[in-house]
Amino acid sequence: MEGTVRVRFAPSPTGMLHIGGLRTALFNYLFAKGHPGGVFVLRIEDTDRSRYVEEAEEDIVNSLVWAGMDFDEGPGKPGKFGPYRQSERKDIYEDYAEQLVEQGNAYYAFDTTEELDQMRERLQKSGNPSPKYDAITRMSMKNSLTLPQEEVERKLEEGEEYVIRLKVPRRETIRFEDEIRGFVSFESKGLDDQVLLKSDGMPTYHLANVVDDHLMEITHVIRGEEWLSSAPKHILMYEYFGWEPPKMAHLPLIMSPSGGKLSKRKAETEGIPINTRDYIEQKFEPEALVNFLAYLGWSPGDDSEIHSLEELTEMFSLDRVSKGGAVFDYKKLIWYNEHYLREKPAEQLYPKIRTIAEEHGITPDKAYMLEIIPLMKERVSKIEDFITQGKFFFEDPEEYEEQAKKKWKDDSAELLEAYLEKLEDIDDKYFKADTLKSNLKEVIDAHDVGFGKLMMPLRIATTGMGHGPDLFPSLELLGKETTIRRIQRAVEELG
Known part of the structure; x- marks a missing residue:
């Protein structure tokens, strides 16, 4: 179908999915799904076998599914453009690399690692701070541009190791329009003769990425800003293959709060x-x-x-x-x-909270838990806070928070004992939040003290903490017997 938007998220399985990678996936997903019939492709760029991490691909897929970004095509979801792992497409790239050599846009290079190091060393000594294998240096190296034709053929026949490099023009301005940055231009003299095919026959990112984006009919390449400097090499390859490049968009870096990239x-x-x-x-x-x-x-x-x-x-x-x-x-x-x-109803939160409770050795009663959740909702930042901060709903505090203990004053025990007398007189079925509150008011009026003078010790005694959900509905849930027991213990412990 003409005009269908096709985007791809193409991570390398060299580690767990970085949060920046998830954002790149999200922007691709949003762009695709915002267009009728838009397709979101997951492609695994696993050509760098030395850095391959076994469980990384599974982690990438799990992360996308968890975030609600299901892909339309990818590993395990075959479309007509598969396979979707680059390691399974090895033969495809070789043909395209050879095509560039035949056209004179790429060449065989036979230099050893030592020879490459010597070249860099030589150039650094002569005052070049960042030596490259490029239009100038290639003429003094061991490749099919400098060696006689027969020798090149002999080396290939004898199976000598080689790489295929892109022949980047010496003086050319490479210009393209970025969907986010507008027109971007690069001078070709700043680029190196990029390796396209490695000596193990595997493509580098650059070749595989261009070939796959073309063959998979990708219309928009949306990726991180760190790939902007590679874009001119990709544009050159599209030109050499005679292909229409996809539209490109390079996303801004994610910065650390203290400045600089979030490493x-x-x-x-x-x-x-x-x-x-x-x-x-x-x-x-x-x-x-x-x-x-x-x-x-x-x-x-x-x-x-x-x-x-x-x-x-x-x-x-x-x-x-x-x-x-x-x-x-x-x-x-x-x-x-x-x-x-806060937006989620208690019923929806309950299954997750129950799982967390069980991890903490607590088996909550559902009806009881559904009463606790609304009480705590305004206080929690993460779902496990329902249990870690609400542990007092299930068990007596074993100790009292250090910060809270500082708020326990000389008259705290005396005020609590006065309050205890009131509690003991309440019938179990009238042990309700409003009764508990009015009783507290009676005690503070009788002792002529502020609300906090009794409220804080009461919270410490019953929850072990100096903060938490609304106290009177919490005590109503805990019930008369538990509330009294905890107050008596705190009076003994804290004096």
Whole structure:
């Protein structure tokens, strides 16, 4: 079908899916799904076998599915453009590399690693800080442009190791229009004669990427800014093959809050999880992460901030993606997570919370848990906080938070004992939040003290913490016997 938008997310399985990779996938997904019949392809770029990580592909697929970005074609979802792993397409690339050699746009290079090192050393000594294998240096190297034809043929016949390099013109301006940055131009003298086919017969990223994007009929290449410097080599190859290049869009870098690119090291020092798997393990709401990532370098042009994946699909366009870097604001992500937790009904949250409770050795009663969830919703940032901060709903506090103990004053025990007398007189069936509150008011009036003087010790005694959900409905849920037992113990322990 003419005019169908086809995009691809093409990660390398060299490690777990980075959060920046998930954002690239998201922008591709939103762009594809925002066009009628748009197709989102997952292609695994596994040509670098030395850095291949066994479980990385599974992690990439799991991450996309978790985030709600199911791909239309890819490993395990065959379309007519497969296979979708580059390691399974090896023979295809060889033919195209040979075609470029025959056309005079590429050449065989027989240089050994030592010879390449010597060339770089020689050039550095003569004052070239970043030596390259290019239009100038290629003429002093061991390749099919400098060796006699017979010798080249002999080397090939004898199975001598070689690579195929792209023959980059010496003086040419390479210009293309980027959907985000406008017109971009590069001088060819700044480019090296890129290796296209390695000595093991595997293609490099550059050749495989161009050939696959063409054969898979990809219409738009949306990828990170770090690939911008490779784009001119890709444009040259499209020109040499006589193919129409796809439209290109290079997304802004994700920046660290302290400035500079969000590297693994920076993320670690700033407490930002770097891989998608970390967000899954830390039980973030997938909708929150997706909503947050969509705003990393894109905005809808108004003040709105909360949008589902479906809404983002309708709103997204490349012309609203910024050129400048986008700062990863972890606090903002937490804000999104809190929002999505509050939006979900208790029934929907319960299965996840039950699983977390069981991991903590607690088997909650469903009806009881469904009463706790609304009480705690306004207080939690992540779903496991329902259990870690709400543990007092299930078991007596074993110890009291250090910070909270500082708020236990000389008259705390006396006030609590006065309150205890009131509680003991309440009939079990009238042990309700409003009764508990009015009783507390009577005690503080009788002792002529402020609300906090009794409220804080009561919270510490019954929950072990100096903060938490609304106290009186919490005590109503705990019930008379538990509340009294905990107060008596705190009076003994804290005096």
